[in-house]
Amino acid sequence: MHDDHDEISNESGNKLFSDIVNARATRRGFVVGSLGAAALTFVGASQAQANPNKGPNNNSGKGKGADKGLIGFTSIPLNGGPYPTIAPEYALAAILPWREKIDGSGESYPYNLTSEQQEKAIGLGHDGMWLFNDEVLCLNLEYGTNYHMFGRNDVRSLEEVRTVQAAHGVAVVALQRTGDTFKMKRDRRNRRIHVNTPVEFSGPAAGSDLLVTKIDNHNPKGTVNNCSMGHTPWGTYLTCEENFDQYFGSKDKSWTASDEQKRMSISGPNEGAGYGWFDYDDRFDLAKNENEDNRFGWVVEIDPQNPNAKPIKRTALGRFKHEGATVVEGIAKRIVVYSGDDERNEYIYKFVSAQNWRAMMARGKHPLDEGTLYVAEFKADGTGVWNELSPKNPKLADKTMDWILVNTRAAADIAGATKMDRPEWITVGQNQEVFCTLTNNTNPVGHPDRPANLANNADGHIVRWKDSRSHVGTSFEWDFFAIAKEVHDKDGQMFGSPDGIWADMKGRVFVETDGTQPGKNNDQLLVADQKTAEFKRLMTGVRGGEVTGITTADNQRVMLANIQHPGNGDPAVTDFPSAMLKDGQTVPRDATLVIVRKDKGIIGS
Ligand code: FEO
Ligand code: CA
Ligand code: CA
Numbered sequence: 001m002h003d004d005h006d007e008i009s010n011e012s013g014n015k016l017f018s019d020i021v022n023a024r025a026t027r028r029g030f031v032v033g034s035l036g037a038a039a040l041t042f043v044g045a046s047q048a049q050a051n052p053n054k055g056p057n058n059n060s061g062k063g064k065g066a067d068k069g070l071i072g073f074t075s076i077p078l079n080g081g082p083y084p085t086i087a088p089e090y091a092l093a094a095i096l097p098w099r100e101k102i103d104g105s106g107e108s109y110p111y112n113l114t115s116e117q118q119e120k121a122i123g124l125g126h127d128g129m130w131l132f133n134d135e136v137l138c139l140n141l142e143y144g145t146n147y148h149m150f151g152r153n154d155v156r157s158l159e160e161v162r163t164v165q166a167a168h169g170v171a172v173v174a175l176q177r178t179g180d181t182f183k184m185k186r187d188r189r190n191r192r193i194h195v196n197t198p199v200e201f202s203g204p205a206a207g208s209d210l211l212v213t214k215i216d217n218h219n220p221k222g223t224v225n226n227c228s229m230g231h232t233p234w235g236t237y238l239t240c241e242e243n244f245d246q247y248f249g250s251k252d253k254s255w256t257a258s259d260e261q262k263r264m265s266i267s268g269p270n271e272g273a274g275y276g277w278f279d280y281d282d283r284f285d286l287a288k289n290e291n292e293d294n295r296f297g298w299v300v301e302i303d304p305q306n307p308n309a310k311p312i313k314r315t316a317l318g319r320f321k322h323e324g325a326t327v328v329e330g331i332a333k334r335i336v337v338y339s340g341d342d343e344r345n346e347y348i349y350k351f352v353s354a355q356n357w358r359a360m361m362a363r364g365k366h367p368l369d370e371g372t373l374y375v376a377e378f379k380a381d382g383t384g385v386w387n388e389l390s391p392k393n394p395k396l397a398d399k400t401m402d403w404i405l406v407n408t409r410a411a412a413d414i415a416g417a418t419k420m421d422r423p424e425w426i427t428v429g430q431n432q433e434v435f436c437t438l439t440n441n442t443n444p445v446g447h448p449d450r451p452a453n454l455a456n457n458a459d460g461h462i463v464r465w466k467d468s469r470s471h472v473g474t475s476f477e478w479d480f481f482a483i484a485k486e487v488h489d490k491d492g493q494m495f496g497s498p499d500g501i502w503a504d505m506k507g508r509v510f511v512e513t514d515g516t517q518p519g520k521n522n523d524q525l526l527v528a529d530q531k532t533a534e535f536k537r538l539m540t541g542v543r544g545g546e547v548t549g550i551t552t553a554d555n556q557r558v559m560l561a562n563i564q565h566p567g568n569g570d571p572a573v574t575d576f577p578s579a580m581l582k583d584g585q586t587v588p589r590d591a592t593l594v595i596v597r598k599d600k601g602i603i604g605s
Contacts, residue, residue: 340423429503
């Protein structure tokens with residue numbers, strides 16, 4: 001989701017990350033302007049600096065394809081054009097455009113398709129995704145506005161609302177390799193999960209009255225605004241519900257939002273970001289259907305192998321604007337899930353399963369249903385603590401567990417969390433280092449004495465930390481990996497607004513952007529050396545579009561990444577991906593890019 005929906009709902013007195021950063025820089029005797037040099041002392045890292053001649057030869061990739069060094073490709077210039085560009089050693093193909101039928105026929109429904117057709121086709125808003133066993137892809141379809149769908153900003157019927165609802169959600173499709181690209185195949189596992197698909201709740205809040213509604217009673221439906229993701233060691237996909245608030249509101253102008261709703265950015269009857277769903281679908285009218293909003297903002301588990309398995313909303317992971325849900329095995333095989341809440345001044349969370357996940361499953365327990373949820377508090381001395389979100393925390397002793405899980409932001413306010421600069425994706429790289437993109441924060445509230453360059457963090461940064469006890473402890477050490485405005489190549493600043501991030505286990509960190517880039521150029525895909533923080537630009541995206549989602553196949557000899565909202569839906573800006581698919585369509589469509597090295601080498605090398 002691009003960043004024009006970044007309101008502030010956090011009115012707590014909790015500390016801002018920028019204040020902590022400033023205090024930290026001051027304590028060390030550095031002025032804020034040299035923060036990049038000051039901060040990069042974590043586990044022996046050196047300053048972020050592009051060095052095109054460097055490429056440590058520690059790539060462990062074996063087999064076909066030459067080893068070109070860790071990030072040995074030719075870094076390309078920024079680009080503002082209507083089509084993607086890629087490093088000269090690489091090639092690109094496009095697959096899975098909006099409206100492609102999920103029956104594997106290779107055909108697409110026409111523009112102006114019906115809701116019934118959209119329920120059987122790839123939707124809009126390609127975002128987080130994961131390819132299981134080089135075969136079954138789960139693809140988030142985060143959002144598609146009325147303009148993308150109809151070429152105008154309003155909806156005019158329930159059928160139109162249903163069509164937009166069907167474009168949201170997740171696609172599960174089986175792929176088969178054809179040369180340097182993939183195509184969707186006919187497969188029993190292919191399915192669409194959308195806003196009207198039956199789902200279920202699990203975990204500590206599952207039976208809560210807060211999740212019962214008038215219209216569907218105990219039978220919840222749907223997932224929406226599916227942003228980033230996670231994947232589990234037991235082979236399931238986790239899709240994350242981010243800006244769900246923008247689909248809710250009321251036709252009733254006298255309806256007012258509760259404090260809990262305001263804390264989730266639902267402020268009044270005119271909410272809805274122009275989707276207009278509650279004008280035709282009472283389910284999204286909060287005056288008529290109380291609690292429906294409480295059913296969104298969760299992490300949802302999907303079984304990619306079983307098309308009949310209902311998506312399950314895992315309440316133990318809390319409810320907020322989940323960007324992603326990054327899973328790592330902690331000490332003693334406990335499952336740890338890191339998750340950012342992407343809104344200005346929101347928090348970073350961690351869930352730790354109660355026990356070894358295999359042992360839990362052997363006893364019929366689900367590791368994402370029993371465990372402890374924490375929220376991060378960053379300290380100026382480079383340490384941090386995870387504050388428990390449960391009635392066991394004395395500050396939350398008067399709250400019930402279901403209230404804490406449904407109103408997780410409010411609980412985290414009380415527990416004492418650090419307000420971050422819009423946490424987006426999280427990844428775990430070599431040496432168990434955790435990386436989180438803080439995309440930007442152009443308007444943190446309060447604190448007028450903050451230095452100007454931190455008060456307006458328009459470019460974002462990438463923070464990293466090392467958790468205690470292999471991710472299951474309650475403390476961590478943190479520092480910066482990169483501060484966007486200080487990462488330069490010979491042409492100047494390389495990127496702004498980092499969003500997608502994925503580290504391979506060979507020392508490369510892939511970074512995708514969503515926001516204003518230097519020179520107002522297109523969003524991009526960069527690759528950094530985890531040790532040196534040297535960056536190179538691998539790919540640039542499409543004018544008006546965002547680069548989202550990362551997954552790989554064939555032992556990282558293929559990478560998939562998405563172009564979301566190319567041209568912002570405007571045919572005058574681009575017809576992407578028609579030039580690549582040669583299908584003559586004029587309206588731009590979200591699609592997935594297949595990236596290969598021409599010499600079949602490791603992606604990123
Ligand atoms: Fe859906 Fe925060 O990006
Ligand atoms: Ca994002
Ligand atoms: Ca973003």
